[in-house]
Amino acid sequence: xxxxxxxxxxxxxxxxxxxxxxxxxxxxxxxxxxxxxxxxxxxxxxxxxxxxxxxxxxxxxxxxxxxxxxxxxxxxxxxxxxxxxxxxxxxxxxxxxxxxxxxxxxxxxxxxxxxxxxxxxxxxxxxxxxxxxxxxxxxxxxxxxxxxxxxxxxxxxxxxxxxxxxxxxxxxxxxxxxxxxxxxxxxxxxxxxxxxxxxxxxxxxxxxxxxxxxxxxxxxxxxxxxxxxxxxxxxxxxxxxxxxxxxxxxxxxxxxxxxxxxxxxxxxxxxxxxxxxxxxxxxxxxxxxxxxxxxxxxxxxxxxxxxxxxxxxxxxxxxxxxxxxxxxxxxxxxxxxxxxxxxxxxxxxxxxxxxxxxxxxxxxxxxxxxxxxxxxxxxxxxxxxxxxxxxxxxxxxxxxxxxxxxxxxxxxxxxxxxxxxxx
Ligand code: AMP
Ligand code: GLY
Numbered sequence: 127x128x129x130x131x132x133x134x135x136x137x138x139x140x141x142x143x144x145x146x147x148x149x150x151x152x153x154x155x156x157x158x159x160x161x162x163x164x165x166x167x168x169x170x171x172x173x174x175x176x177x178x179x180x181x182x183x184x185x186x187x188x189x190x191x192x193x194x195x196x197x198x199x200x201x202x203x204x205x206x207x208x209x210x211x212x213x214x215x216x217x218x219x220x221x222x223x224x225x226x227x228x229x230x231x232x233x234x235x236x237x238x239x240x241x242x243x244x245x246x247x248x249x250x251x252x253x254x255x256x257x258x259x260x261x262x263x264x265x266x267x268x269x270x271x272x273x274x275x276x277x278x279x280x281x282x283x284x285x286x287x288x289x290x291x292x293x294x295x296x297x298x299x300x301x302x303x304x305x306x307x308x309x310x311x312x313x314x315x316x317x318x319x320x321x322x323x324x325x326x327x328x329x330x331x332x333x334x335x336x337x338x339x340x341x342x343x344x345x346x347x348x349x350x351x352x353x354x355x356x357x358x359x360x361x362x363x364x365x366x367x368x369x370x371x372x373x374x375x376x377x378x379x380x381x382x383x384x385x386x387x388x389x390x391x392x393x394x395x396x397x398x399x400x401x402x403x404x405x406x407x408x409x410x411x412x413x414x415x416x417x418x419x420x421x422x423x424x425x426x427x428x429x430x431x432x433x434x435x436x437x438x439x440x441x442x443x444x445x446x447x448x449x450x451x452x453x454x455x456x457x458x459x460x461x462x463x464x465x466x467x468x469x470x471x472x473x474x475x476x477x478x479x480x481x482x483x484x485x486x487x488x489x490x491x492x493x494x495x496x497x498x499x500x501x502x503x504x505x506x507x508x509x510x511x512x513x514x515x516x517x518x519x520x521x522x523x524x525x526x527x528x529x530x531x532x533x534x535x536x537x538x539x540x541x542x543x544x545x546x547x548x549x
Pocket of ligand 1: 245268280282311312313314315318340397408409
């Protein structure tokens with residue numbers, strides 16, 4: 127294939143990691159990131175990710191060969207449909223297929239028709255019925271706002287009182303239209319693993335498995351966040367588990383989506399719980415994870431561009447995917463106060479990096495009067511590679527300690543779960 131002009135949509139750590147990887151592609155002519163952050167400054171275009179019409183116009187004007195969408199919002203808003211209508215090639219699911227993430231009840235319906243192992247669930251539109259159901263099943267249970275709520279619409283209630291309060295919080299509280307419908311489900315116990323798969327609608331190829339650390343504080347305490355750090359691969363994962371997940375969860379999902387006339391092209395990201403009864407599906411995401419992508423891109427040996435291209439042509443089965451044997455760890459450094467109200471504009475000083483085994487991926491960063499500053503909640507993804515979890519952790523934290531970012535919030539225990547599992 128000839129050299130390609132590629133546009134990445136988004137501005138987080140995930141998009142920096144994708145840009146970093148695509149910039150190494152031998153098939154790349156020119157890269158653009160809309161709107162990007164200070165880490166992707168070389169390639170930035172000042173168009174926000176939700177401004178679909180402006181992005182279409184830009185892609186037409188710049189003769190973009192392939193667009194890659196990072197965040198879920200533009201996908202749920204139909205960016206793929208809008209690009210395809212103009213004959214533009216884009217990697218990602220259509221609006222109809224993106225409902226796998228955009229609506230928890232839609233996801234559950236698909237899981238049911240594909241006979242996918244998942245938590246028992248029920249959907250409610252009235253709080254009285256929801257409360258009497260909660261009283262019947264008791265605690266622990268899990269309550270989820272139906273629509274997109276930036277990862278904050280899920281409440282794991284360990285006692286009945288919290289569960290009843292959660293019904294009110296979701297249905298009458300601050301979730302807006304996302305909280306009109308409420309899903310209540312069985313609490314599953316086990317370790318969580320994120321499995322991201324490339325999909326062309328027919329074939330799916332898994333990436334290396336990842337463990338995210340969603341809670342704000344060490345020991346998985348505190349509030350849920352977008353993700354405070356990742357490592358890959360977790361020792362708890364085996365090729366047997368992977369074979370079961372591909373056969374019983376991923377392939378049946380793709381089949382049902384095809385049968386509905388809404389084939390799934392893009393990243394199918396499974397949030398899994400490894401329970402005593404086997405892997406069960408917590409949720410689908412329809413995009414690269416953040417900060418999963420930072421470690422996955424660090425470990426991907428193959429060129430990313432031909433893989434994405436093959437997906438858009440329905441020829442993924444012809445693509446080659448090779449992974450490094452190493453372990454990668456990504457420690458998220460967040461703004462002081464995150465995930466609650468946080469400080470913006472904190473000046474940051476980064477060390478020079480000489481070795482290939484470390485990368486500092488930017489997320490909420492910008493330049494103000496020539497100075498690198500924080501502009502968001504999650505600010506940096508400090509990523510390192512080593513032959514063991516121990517080595518990758520040592521390298522990542524040594525680098526964290528060299529970064530000047532006053533009062534940054536980060537966890538010291540990213541990857542410790544993997545050490546405890548015993549490898
Ligand atoms: P979700 O947005 O659905 O991934 O939920 C956010 C987090 O809530 C997950 O990463 C899990 O830690 C937890 N969670 C969601 N559903 C369940 C469940 N059925 N059982 C136990 N924990 C859950
Ligand atoms: N890190 C979890 C997500 O991207 O949804």
